[in-house]
């Protein structure tokens with residue numbers, strides 16, 4: 001649906017049956033990456049603003065400039081806004097479009113990972129370091145060497161290693177890369193060819209660099225074949241996330257133009273991952289982006305929709321809902337507006 005069609009919806013009726021209310025309603029927020037540090041829940045979202053840029057498939061209307069971090073003492077408590085944690089003007093290499101971030105902790109330091117466009121219009125991923133989970137964060141002078149595209153998600157495995165998952169199609173520029181090299185002429189593969197996969201790289205001990213060449217992740221269908229580029233209901237588009245449940249690696253993501261949050265499971269942080277199903281059906285607004293986090297013994301999905309702005313795609317609000325796994329470890333699909 002277009003923004004105009006979303007705006008025709010009866011939002012009182014929709015909000016009445018929504019799975020969740022917005023966690024933040026004094027500003028627009030999106031792309032929530034949630035983590036628990038020392039028993040407290042922290043949310044690292046994008047901070048949506050109205051920049052007056054018309055909608056296009058390149059996502060130029062997502063013209064965010066800074067990040068705020070939010071914390072919650074319990075699932076019932078209000079999300080506390082800790083103010084500006086990092087602004088694009090304080091990132092030497094970045095010019096614009098501070099898109100979906102993530103955070104990690106190692107030792108007594110906190111690391112904020114974020115994509116932004118450089119002056120040449122190419123996305124890279126940077127890191128900023130702080131002493132507190134809510135910042136402020138000080139950006140490294142350069143983007144992470146060898147990084148590209150958008151949507152970093154950093155996963156800490158049980159052995160203390162950290163892995164960054166990243167990549168997004170269309171405005172996220174992933175289709176321009178093959179073998180980690182940018183090619184102006186590169187585009188998405190034909191429908192009957194294997195889809196482009198998300199990218200993963202282990203992080204260095206200091207959390208500020210890749211410890212290895214980034215590699216493409218394989219997402220397989222039920223027959224062990226790579227998902228095809230034309231399989232828009234299942235192929236990777238953007239918004240990666242990794243969590244571990246009962247010893248299995250759950251790689252989840254957005255299908256972009258079909259608006260599903262899906263997941264695939266595997267036995268290592270590198271995959272391959274086998275497609276399993278949907279986590280969340282489409283929300284109001286074009287984008288869907290999430291994280292999954294265990295808090296106080298329950299598992300939660302953090303996601304967004306555009307209900308707070310009554311259907312404006314680039315003015316979103318973060319939400320959360322409990323997820324359930326069945327006896328086989330399958331995630332039960334959620335409907336954002338049941339009934």
Ligand code: FUB
Nearest residue numbers: 062099100238239287289
């Ligand atoms: O928020 C800007 C972009 O929209 C994110 O990077 C994508 O994942 C989508 O949510």
